[in-house]
Amino acid sequence: MLKLPYKLYRNKFYIPSLPPANSLSGQTILITGGNTGLGFALALHCLNLNASLVIITTRTTAKGLAAKAQLETQTTGTGKVQVMLLDMSTLGAVKEFADQVTREVKVIDVVYLNAGVQNFPGYAPTVSKDGWEETLQVNAWSTVLLGLLLLPWLKVAGRGKARLSFTGSGSKFFFFCLLLLLLHSSRTLSTYVLDVV
Numbered sequence: 001m002l003k004l005p006y007k008l009y010r011n012k013f014y015i016p017s018l019p020p021a022n023s024l025s026g027q028t029i030l031i032t033g034g035n036t037g038l039g040f041a042l043a044l045h046c047l048n049l050n051a052s053l054v055i056i057t058t059r060t061t062a063k064g065l066a067a068k069a070q071l072e073t074q075t076t077g078t079g080k081v082q083v084m085l086l087d088m089s090t091l092g093a094v095k096e097f098a099d100q101v102t103r104e105v106k107v108i109d110v111v112y113l114n115a116g117v118q119n120f121p122g123y124a125p126t127v128s129k130d131g132w133e134e135t136l137q138v139n140a141w142s143t144v145l146l147g148l149l150l151l152p153w154l155k156v157a158g159r160g161k162a163r164l165s166f167t168g169s170g171s172k173f174f175f176f177c178l179l180l181l182l183l184h185s186s187r188t189l190s191t192y193v194l195d196v197v
């Protein structure tokens with residue numbers, strides 16, 4: 001029962017060991033939101049593990065080309081980076097992207113759905129073109145729709161062994177588990193929380 005919280009704790013404060021060199025040899029990886037932040041770091045990592053092709057998405061060509069140039073300078077990845085445009089602020093645009101990917105990309109090994117927005121408490125909420133709050137639209141609806149639309153293609157282009165991964169928040173899960181443990185061990189606290197709820 002304590003295995004999962006312990007694993008989350010370890011992953012948060014200790015760096016897991018890196019996979020062996022060349023472990024992505026010959027693989028094609030698609031990373032949404034791969035031009036910056038975690039997605040960019042992931043793209044760099046995949047190229048350093050010798051992936052054959054890393055496809056990154058961004059919303060603007062200029063940003064994508066700048067990221068591609070940076071990735072190629074920092075690795076031996078010349079000719080191994082491709083940029084595609086993806087805007088997840090409407091479900092229609094997600095559908096168009098899924099159509100394009102499934103039409104143009106014939107082989108895939110891993111898809112990382114990483115693109116997303118992080119709005120902090122107190123921010124002025126923005127509404128997407130589809131009428132949803134932006135975080136909900138991009139991180140939830142569009143991400144789930146994209147994953148679902150890519151599944152049949154993943155099966156075929158992935159030759160039965162492709163993986164679909166999502167970027168999530170380990171911190172939220174870690175603190176959620178911590179709260180559950182506290183509630184479990186402290187009757188006063190759980191009574192208090194129940195009262196508040």
Ligand SMILES: NC(=O)c1ccc[n+]([C@@H]2O[C@H](COP(=O)([O-])OP(=O)(O)OC[C@H]3O[C@@H](n4cnc5c(N)ncnc54)[C@H](OP(=O)(O)O)[C@@H]3O)[C@@H](O)[C@H]2O)c1
Pocket residue numbers: 032033034035036037038039057058059060063086087088089114115116117118138139167168169170
């Ligand atoms: N950093 C953290 O501490 C943290 C913690 C928990 C979860 N996360 C999650 O991890 C993911 C990456 O975070 P990050 O910190 O690396 O973010 P980041 O540096 O702000 O990068 C976000 C990426 O998502 C893309 N993106 C944003 N809105 C988009 C939209 N409407 N349509 C398509 N692409 C869009 C951006 O593309 P453009 O360049 O075109 O804007 C960019 O490539 C997010 O899903 C975030 O919620 C991050």
